[in-house]
Amino acid sequence: MSEGGEKDGPSVPDEMWEEFLRASADGAGNAPKELSAADREAAAGRLRAERAEPTPWRAHTPARTARPGRGPRRRTGWYVAGFLALLVLFVVALDPGGVVGRTGDGEPAGKPLAQETGRPEQAPPPEPGGRPTLDEPFRGSPAARWANGTAGITVPAARATGWMTKAEVERALTRSRDFLAASGLDPAVLRGGRPEKAIALMNPHQKDVTTYVTTSLRAPDEEHDPLLLFSRFDPAQARPVGDVVKTRGRISYREGRRGALEVTADVTYVYPVAPAGGGDEVVRVIVRRETVMSWDDPSKVITEEGTFSLLSYKTDMTNGGCDGATGYFRPEFGGGGAGGGAGGEAVDPYDRTGPISEGRGGCGTATRS
Secondary structure (H helix, E strand, O other): OOOOOOOOOOOOOHHHHHHHHHHHHOOOOOOOOOOOHHHHHHHHHHHHHHOOOOOOOOOEEOOEEOOOOOOOOOHHHHHHHHHHHHHHHHHHHHOOOOOOOEOOOOOEOOOOOOOOOOOOOOOOOOOOOOOOOOOOOOOOOHHHHOEEHHHHEEOOOOOOEOOEOHHHHHHHHHHHHHHHHHHHOOHHHHOOOOOHHHHHOEOOOOHHHHHHHHHHHHOOEOOEOHHHOOOOEOOOOEEEOOOOOEEEEEEEEEEOHHHOEEEEEEEEEEEEEEEOOOOOOOEEEEEEEEEEEEEOOOOOOOOOOOOEEEEEEEEEEEOOOOOOOOOOEOOOOOOOOOOOOOOOOEEOOOOOOOOOOOOOOOOOEEOOO
16 A cells, blocks of 8 residues: 555646545536546656646646645545545435534533523523532532632623712722622632632621621521621531532622612532542532622711722532531531422522522422532
C-alpha cells in the first residue's frame, strides 16, 4: 500500500483526477467514468510529454480558493470530506429537531444558564448524572448549570432613586452583593468563623438587629438563629467540598420609606459537604434567603456611612439539620442527605417560582438535593 491508503501501481495523474471531480460535481449526466489501466498509462505518457513547458498553479477550484505555494490536494481529503458530509446527514436524519443533548428548558445539556432577571415560571427540570462525588459535587443537581459565587447573583442597572444619585445607587447595590458574599460565601465563615465582614455592613445603630446578631452567634436558640442570616458549618461535623458554592438569584430595588433605597435579595445557595472525619460521601445543603435592606438617608435616619438597616429576612433550608438551633448547619450523612426531616411537607429546594412560604410546619422533606 502507498501513502494515503491507495493501492500500488500506476496512479491517476492529479490533473486528470481534478478534472474528473469537477465534471462529477457539475452533476452532468455523462460524467466521466474511472479510467482503465491502459487509459491511465496512455494519459500519463501524454502528460509527461506536455510537461516540457512549466504549468502555472491553479488559482481556483470549485467552491474553494487555492493557497499559493501548496501542492495539489490529496485524494484522501475528498474521501474524508465525503464521509463527514454523510455523517452530518445521518445525524440530522436521526435528530431533525436538534433535541439530542438538550434539557427540559430547551438549553443544550451542560450549558450554563443565563442570569436570572425575574421570577422564573417553572422549577428547573431533573438533571441526569447520579449522586455527587468529591470530584463532581454538583452531579445530578440543577445547580451544575448555575454560576459560581457572586456571578450567580444578578445585579440590575443603577438609576437615581430616592435620596441617592445613580452612582450612589450603584455603590449601594455593590455593597448589598458584598453582604451576600460575606454572609453566604466567605470560606472562613462557612467553616464556622464569625461573619465580621457581613456585620460591618449592617447599621450599628439598629439596636434590635445588633442584639439579635450578637445573641445568635454567642448563644443560639430557637428565637436567635444566626443561620437566618449567615451560612456556617460546624467544622467538627462537616467540611465544605471544594471552593465552589453555586448560586442563583437576583437583586432588585425601589424607593422605600423616607426616600431610602430599599434593596431586596432573593438568592439560593448550594453547598456540597462531606463528613468532617473523612470519607467520600457528599451531600448538598441548599439554602434560599430573601433579605430586604434599607440604605437610609443619613439626614433622616441615624446610620453610619456604607451600612444598611435590615428590614426583613427569611430562610428556607434543606438538609441543614432539624435537631434544634446550634448556630451551624448540620447535614445528615449516611443516606439521609436528600431530606430535611419527617412530618413536614414535600419541598423542591430548587423551585424559585414563588416567595419563601410563611409558617411551614417542621423541616419538610426535600424532593431532590
